[in-house]
Amino acid sequence: MEAARSLLAEHPEREPSTRELYEAAGVTPPTLYHHFGTKDGLLEAVVEEAFSSYLERKRGVPLTGDLLIDFAAGWDMHIGFGVDNPVLYALMYGREEGRQSRAAQTAEAELRRGLEQLANAGLLRIGVDEAMAVTTAMAIGCVTQLVHGGGSATGPVARSMRAALMSELTGHSPERNDAGQAARLLLARLGSVSGLFTSAEEGLLRQWLHTLTKHFESMPSDVDRGVAMPELRQDAREEGREE
Numbered sequence: 001m002e003a004a005r006s007l008l009a010e011h012p013e014r015e016p017s018t019r020e021l022y023e024a025a026g027v028t029p030p031t032l033y034h035h036f037g038t039k040d041g042l043l044e045a046v047v048e049e050a051f052s053s054y055l056e057r058k059r060g061v062p063l064t065g066d067l068l069i070d071f072a073a074g075w076d077m078h079i080g081f082g083v084d085n086p087v088l089y090a091l092m093y094g095r096e097e098g099r100q101s102r103a104a105q106t107a108e109a110e111l112r113r114g115l116e117q118l119a120n121a122g123l124l125r126i127g128v129d130e131a132m133a134v135t136t137a138m139a140i141g142c143v144t145q146l147v148h149g150g151g152s153a154t155g156p157v158a159r160s161m162r163a164a165l166m167s168e169l170t171g172h173s174p175e176r177n178d179a180g181q182a183a184r185l186l187l188a189r190l191g192s193v194s195g196l197f198t199s200a201e202e203g204l205l206r207q208w209l210h211t212l213t214k215h216f217e218s219m220p221s222d223v224d225r226g227v228a229m230p231e232l233r234q235d236a237r238e239e240g241r242e243e
Contacts, residue, residue, distance in 0.1 A: 044101055047088045051103035054081045055110065062206075064213075067121055068172055071114050075139070075162050078107070080153040082143030093140055111135060115169075123170050131169050138165050183212040 058077050063070050082089035092103045100108070115131045118124040124131060142161045151157045166172060186209055197205065 043091055044103075047091050047101060047103045048106075050085060050088050051081070051092065051106060055106065067118055067123060068166065068170060071118060072162055072166055074110075074114060075135075075165065076153065076158070078139055079142055079146070079158055079162075082139070083146050083151075083153040086143070086147045089143055108132065108136070118170065123172075125171050126169065134168060135165060183209050 054077075058074065061073070061077075064073075092101050092107070112128065112132060115124060115128050115135070118131075119128055126134070138161060142158060145151065146153065146155075146158060149157070
């Protein structure tokens, strides 16, 4: 498995051949087949291990308490995993019809849990099963497009796909121009970035973001103040002229 991980790290854009695997591991083909049955068996074990490691990091990210923000942040991390590990992601979801990799089954269980939380809070406007299908299809499509087009998991295409998904699922999107939402979204994503800050720096930034979140929660929204959507003010002026 270590040899497979190394080969995938060196060439994340392609699947290693059976010969590359057993030569890198310094074993004969029968040894590989004895332990994993086939090359696919070995690669599935690597996928499962990589996805389990990703899930451990994801579950370690503190939640903001805003279900929409936390769900959107989870989408971001999932897309990031797919873009960073394109071959593993393709293996994860590229099984024959009627078969699912163990990693895909785990991902599906995590997704269902998040969608049921939205549904129980009255935030999901379609059924959980339909939401499962829509979210999975959009995630696979987003990762595929970003990998083929060389896009970033945090770039405009990924953000547009996330906004479209959240709108379809809930009728709301964390993309709206709201300072409090921006602080909560940044707080939710902070844990997915490793090595960018020291522990002290990250702790201080979290404290600042929590303070901003509480501050803006106590204030009228941008829409209430009439500053976030100038098109509404334009409509109001036009209605006034018509009267």
